Amino acid sequence: MSLPSFQLHIPCTTDEAISLAKRFDGDSAFMAGGTDLLNNYADDLDVKTHVIALSKIRELKALSGSLIGSGVTIAELIDNQAMLPSVIGETARLIAGPALRNVATVGGNLLLAGRCVYFNRSKLYRCSHGACMKAEGQECITVPQSKRCYAPISGDLAPVLLVLDARFVIAGPSGARVVAARDFYRTDGIYSNVLGPAEILVQVLLPDDVHEVTARYLKLRSRSAMDFPEAGVAVAVKRNEGIPVELRVALGALGPAPTLAVRQTGELSQCSTDELAERLWKEMSTDVFAVRNTSLQPGYRREMAQLFIRRLLKELLK
Numbered sequence: 001m002s003l004p005s006f007q008l009h010i011p012c013t014t015d016e017a018i019s020l021a022k023r024f025d026g027d028s029a030f031m032a033g034g035t036d037l038l039n040n041y042a043d044d045l046d047v048k049t050h051v052i053a054l055s056k057i058r059e060l061k062a063l064s065g066s067l068i069g070s071g072v073t074i075a076e077l078i079d080n081q082a083m084l085p086s087v088i089g090e091t092a093r094l095i096a097g098p099a100l101r102n103v104a105t106v107g108g109n110l111l112l113a114g115r116c117v118y119f120n121r122s123k124l125y126r127c128s129h130g131a132c133m134k135a136e137g138q139e140c141i142t143v144p145q146s147k148r149c150y151a152p153i154s155g156d157l158a159p160v161l162l163v164l165d166a167r168f169v170i171a172g173p174s175g176a177r178v179v180a181a182r183d184f185y186r187t188d189g190i191y192s193n194v195l196g197p198a199e200i201l202v203q204v205l206l207p208d209d210v211h212e213v214t215a216r217y218l219k220l221r222s223r224s225a226m227d228f229p230e231a232g233v234a235v236a237v238k239r240n241e242g243i244p245v246e247l248r249v250a251l252g253a254l255g256p257a258p259t260l261a262v263r264q265t266g267e268l269s270q271c272s273t274d275e276l277a278e279r280l281w282k283e284m285s286t287d288v289f290a291v292r293n294t295s296l297q298p299g300y301r302r303e304m305a306q307l308f309i310r311r312l313l314k315e316l317l318k
């Protein structure tokens with residue numbers, strides 16, 4: 001595998017990085033750890049003339065109990081897990097393998113290009129078997145005639161940050177803005193989030209009440225040593241004086257965007273956890289688009305997601 005040629009730029013500030021991206025007018029990509037971007041470049045996928053490395057920007061490395069810079073590595077989340085909600089460290093341990101976690105960043109994980117067995121292929125394979133609409137083809141191979149791409153969101157952190165009610169700080173040519181994690185993703189595997197041209201994900205903000213929340217994440221994958229999620233379920237329970245007052249459930253890897261459901265106190269006390277799990281799945285499954293574009297069967301991925309919801313509700317609401 002060889003990389004196509006590109007010009008590398010290494011700015012030292014967020015503003016400088018944004019100006020460069022603005023100057024290159026769509027023909028550039030930001031690179032954090034490069035573990036996703038350069039893998040795609042090696043397969044000749046969406047290659048740009050200019051690559052803007054974010055690794056020297058100190059602002060992106062900030063880390064505290066309430067703020068995670070987008071340039072913080074997955075390994076640093078594990079090293080600093082004591083200051084963060086425990087579910088973040090637990091999830092970080094499930095991401096890829098140790099070598100990759102030393103380089104891969106939080107920002108890159110949240111912005112990972114949706115993966116699909118027809119997209120993440122070599123150029124040779126795409127030329128001989130036909131390319132999908134996310135590469136150089138005209139239509140979705142799994143769902144022909146579909147107007148949008150079904151590549152599922154394949155990062156483990158997204159559903160976890162949704163149930164923690166995190167917000168994302170974004171900087172761009174027209175200044176900074178803050179977007180709730182739940183509003184950040186779009187249900188399209190190509191245009192998968194709300195980042196505009198030349199915008200950078202700067203930080204993840206955790207809410208003030210995050211320590212009143214207990215959360216867990218379960219993940220289905222082919223090989224537990226290092227595989228991408230085939231289904232991911234995050235559940236968080238917010239308590240007031242020990243009593244559950246809010247339940248949040250998010251699904252990842254079952255469609256282009258993570259899905260979130262929120263329940264308040266009333267319903268939590270009115271039905272059993274099995275009934276609640278069933279109701280939640282019924283509501284959320286309308287936004288689940290698990291199709292035959294990963295290694296495991298869609299039906300199995302859906303079943304495992306339901307099982308994970310039941311298991312986590314039992315554990316967190318007991």
Ligand SMILES: Cc1cc2nc3c(=O)[nH]c(=O)nc-3n(C[C@H](O)[C@H](O)[C@H](O)COP(=O)(O)OP(=O)(O)OC[C@H]3O[C@@H](n4cnc5c(N)ncnc54)[C@H](O)[C@@H]3O)c2cc1C
Nearest residue numbers: 032033034035036037096104105107108109155156201227
């Ligand atoms: C073998 C292997 C196994 C893996 N297993 C898992 C797994 O089990 N679970 C999982 O969740 N992930 C897994 N991954 C994916 C891995 O987590 C991602 O590759 C990594 O998180 C991407 O981070 P990065 O810093 O290298 O991003 P990059 O590759 O540098 O960037 C990824 C994308 O995000 C954009 N980007 C990055 N940072 C910013 C920013 N701050 N602002 C704007 N755009 C930005 C880039 O332009 C690019 O489009 C695996 C990857 C590999 C290669």
